[in-house]
Amino acid sequence: MSVLIPFLTLLLVGGACAYHRTRLSTWAIASAGALVLVALLGASLVATIIAGVLLALVAVPLMIGDFRRQQITAPLLKIYLRMLPKLSDTEKTALEAGTVGFEGELFSGMPKWEDLLAQPRPMLSAEEQAFLDNECEELCRMINDWEITHDHADLPPEVWQYLKEKKFFGMIIPKDFGGLGFSALAHHKVIQKLASISATLSSTVGVPNSLGPAELLLHYGTAEQKEHYLPRLADGREIPCFALTGPFAGSDATSLPDYGIVTTGKWNGAEVVGVKLTFDKRYITLAPVATVIGLAFRLHDPEGLLGGEADRGITLALVPRDTPGLDIGRRHVPLNCMFHNGPVRGEEVFLPLSQLIGGEDYIGEGWRMLVECLSVGRAITLPSTASGGSKAGAVVTGAYSRIRKQFGLSIGRFEGVEEALARIAGNAYSVSALSQATAAAVDRGEKPAVPSAIAKYHATEMGRQVASDAMDVHGGKGVILGPRNYLGRSWQAAPISITVEGANIMTRSLMIFGQGAIRCHPWVLKEMEAAQHPDPQVRLHEFDRNLFGHIGFAISNAFRSLWFGLTGARFGRAPGDAYTRRYYRKLNRYSANLALVADTSMLLLGGKLKFKEKLSGRLGDVLSHLYIISAMLKRYEDDGRPVGERPLLAWATLDGVHKIELALSGALRNFPIRPVGWVLWMLVFPWGRRAQAPSDRLGHRAAAMLMSPSDARDKLAEGVFLTPCANNPAGRINSYLPRVIHAEPIERKFLKALKAGEVSGMDHDAQLDDAVAKGVLSAEEKAALVDLREMTLDAISVDDFDHAQLQSAAMADCSRITKAA
Structure with missing residues (x-):
């Protein structure tokens, strides 16, 4: 036994150092000291010497910087450059767009929870709260959704006028330009409330305040464009839309067939240099009533009027409705959600260069502009819509389940209905926290590219599940349309949110992990940038530093995964109270699991990983649920740890943890390199998959909360029109x-x-x-x-x-x- 002790000592000390992510020198000194100690305590001297030699063979070359760089890093750099997937300019732009927030910590394997909990609590200003309590409340009272969707196929004239007068279309426009200048949180709260009474209303208000001319002008517009358009957009003199989607390219701006040719033409009676546009767009929200159309197209300059290359890239323009040649077609009917939506076409529509968003300086920058603005729009409009519908659906379905009786018993007391009510309660709680988290990220100055994709996909999917369960509980009440039916239109509208701004299937399988794996990883993007540095000396030094940081990171996550798996994540430093500390520890475990499996996938599959959409989708699910649970825990802390909300927090957290393990299990069981999948399984699930779905007892408590008045129920209902x-x-x-x-x-x-x-x-x-x-x-x-x-x-x-x-x-x-x- 004494022969094995030195080797076990190396393993234990190495594991402890890896777990705590100590420096290389700390590991070497600690290992050497431990070997001396076990030798003094009676371990085999020969075995201790052999273990010491092995330690020296590993540690010394790594600790001599010049030797390591020339003899180890340089050859690995050559291999890395051959393996490095080639990224197109559009992929590079997408990766560079946006910022990284706490989602980066979740990808680290060792989240700094203090950073999350130190974020300021999202709060509305007095002015914003008054707008919700007064203007929003009055607007909701004016809405009869049945008449809008069945009789008129439009908002009433008095509602349109009210929206303009009260500047609902100018929430994101600063006060200097006549807008309301609201925070992203207020924007979220307004959309959430409007969505709880009418999807048509929330869509009509949401679009001008998300991806559209106002957002683009604020970030990229010239001074003249801002001065002219922003005040008119703020007070409703101009109604905007943005035309991106086309019949053959969908929403893929990189494949746009729509084009503009630089030429000269007449504008306001003068001969100017401009662009002749030919385009065919569809699914454009607000197009039938828009007075100014934002347009994405590819600009060509065959005669070199602007200088430079003939293909100038994706560019954005503002097209006034009265421009000759512009054809705004008839309306689409998006599943009886009667917001204005339709095609926009044009052939050789002439515009001066002054109508290009940002002017000549932003020619060819359209893809970057779109990607950056899309992340902000996706972070608020669609998640807030899902939140409003889910919260309202939850509390009203709970009340209906208490009122409606069968066999002399409230239907909510039947276990089958109770199961659906528990899902409704848990999903509504999750969506509410998630949508608030991404809005708060925007207010902190972030451009949450990855969180916005998470929020868009999961909020709309959970919203659809809430609508489905609510319909099941209501039965005939839900399927017979009419003024009394408050569910039918929401049920019909659910697939719309699933489809727009990137279909959910693609968002899950390509965007969340595709961007997250590189954007959120603490080393991958740094390695890629270092490997492509033009200076060979800097390239080698930077690549060496990042490569060995990455190697240590991977070793740490392997040890952390195994330790958490063996102990069930019952130990380790974690924030929270006695009730939530176990949840933080679980997230520590799954963060390490995600980092380990993601690292292994990127190392072994390289550029092929982006074509393994089932694998990337499952790993994206892990990152997503880590983010959603973190958002719920943050809100729980911000609200003062309310005891009454614990059943909802517990149900939603355990449901998320169960889904994380299902996703990891699916990824490892189907890993493309089977032996590697087996090894990863032993590190991630040494005792097998253990997480279970929320228990029936917990589901009973969550369902019961919807059927009885309480502070927790009132909090869940907060911010919707009831x-x-x-x-x-x-x-x-x-x-x-x-x-x-x-x-x-x-x-x-x-x-x-x-x-x-x-x-x-x-x-x-x-x-x-x-x-x-x-x-x-x-x-x-x-x-x-x-x-x-x-x-x-x-x-x-x-x-x-x-x-x-x-x-x-x-x-x-x-x-x-x-x-x-």
Whole structure:
């Protein structure tokens, strides 16, 4: 046994140093000291000497800088350059766009939680809160979503006017240009509230405040463009849209067939140098009502009027609606979500160079401009829309489940319904935290490229799951359309958010991990940049530093993965309280797992990894759920660790952890190099996959929170439109919950007497009268049951129509002509 002790000592000391990521010199000194100590304590001297020689053979060459660089790093650099995947200019632009926030820590294998918890709590200003409480509230009261989607296919004129007067289209425009100058958090809160009453309304307001002319002008516009357009966009004199998507290129700006030719032409009576544009765009939101169209195209200068190359690259322009040759087509119908959407076409439409966004200085910079602005738009509009729908759907479905009864029992008490309610509650909690986190990142000055992709994909997918579960719980109430149906249009609209601004399938399989693996990794991008440095001496030094930092990083994550796997992540330094500390430790484990598997994948697969979309999708899922759980923990801390929210936090966290292990399991079981997959499995899952989905008991607690008033339920409902008014049946049903609960004991007493034969009568009213006459109920109790009956009827009633009301206008005209004949 004494023969093995020196070698075990090296392994243990090396593992401890790797776990804590000490310097190379610290590891060498600690290992040498440990060998001396075990020799003094009686370990085999021969074995100790052999172990010392092995230590020296590894440590000494690595610690002599010049020797290491010339004899080890230089050959590895040559191999690396051959392996390095070639990136196109567009891929480089996408990777360089945006900034890295806490998601980088999640990719490190050793997150600095203090950095996350030190971020300021997101807070609205008094002005922003007043806007939500007043202008937003009033706007929501004006909305009748059934009339918008079924009768008018548009917002009413008075709503359009209100949006313009109150500057809803100018939330992101600074006050200096006549806008509201709101924070990203306020922008998120406004969209969230509007989405809870009407997807058409939230889309109409969201688009001008996300990717569009205003956003682009703020970042890249010339002084003249800003002075002219921003005040007009802020007060609604101009309605913007942005035309990117085309029939053959989709939203891939790098493959645009739309083009512009530099030439001369007439503009406002003068002969100027400009561009003749030919384009065909579709799916352009607000195009049918837009007065100024942002346009992406590829610019060509065949006559060299601007100097330089003929192909000048992707460029952006502003096209006024009255420009000759511009054709704004008829409307698309996006699944009965009646925001304006349609095609935009043009053939040889002439514009002066002054209409190019940013002027001549930004010719060819369109792809970079789009990528940077897309990340901000994706971080707010779509996640906020999903959050508004999910939060409203959660609390109203909870109330409906308490009110609606089958077999004398609230349907929410049935375990099948309870299972759906738990998913609704957990997903709504997750989406709310995630959408707030990405908005807060924008307010901190970040351009969250990777988090915005995470938020766009997972918020919309969880929103779709909430809509699906809510429809299942409501049954017939959900499938019969009409003014009383507050779910049907949301259910129909769910695939729209899934599709726009990058289809979710592509977002998951290509963008999240594709960008995250390089952008968030602490060493990969640095290695790539170092390997391509023009100065050979600097290249070798920088590559050496980053390469061995990367090697140490990989070794550390291997040891950390194994340690956390063996111990179940029960030990280790972690923040939080006694309740949440276990969650932080779990995230430490999965962060190390992600870093280990990602490193191995990039090393062995190289450029082929971007074609392994199932693998990158699964690793993207791991990063995503790490980010989502971190967002929930941050909000829990910001809110003062509310005890009442713990069932929701626990359900959503355990659901995320379960999905992380499923994703890692899928990645390792299907790893392209099978023996490597087996080794990784032993490091990641030494005892096998252990995480389980949330228990039924926890699901019961989460579901119960939706069906009973509480501070946690109020917090979940915060920021959505639940005012009980004629145009908001969801708000009315939610408002009934306290009165329904108050009436339940009376109802049980009444039903018990009815079953025992103590009360008689042919209908409900007669039975109540008899119960009062016989002293079973008091007059006040009868009034409570009458009120309960009315509330239940309002909750379960659906609409019916005359056949003529459902006919299209063309069919109705045809019917009238036939009858007249």
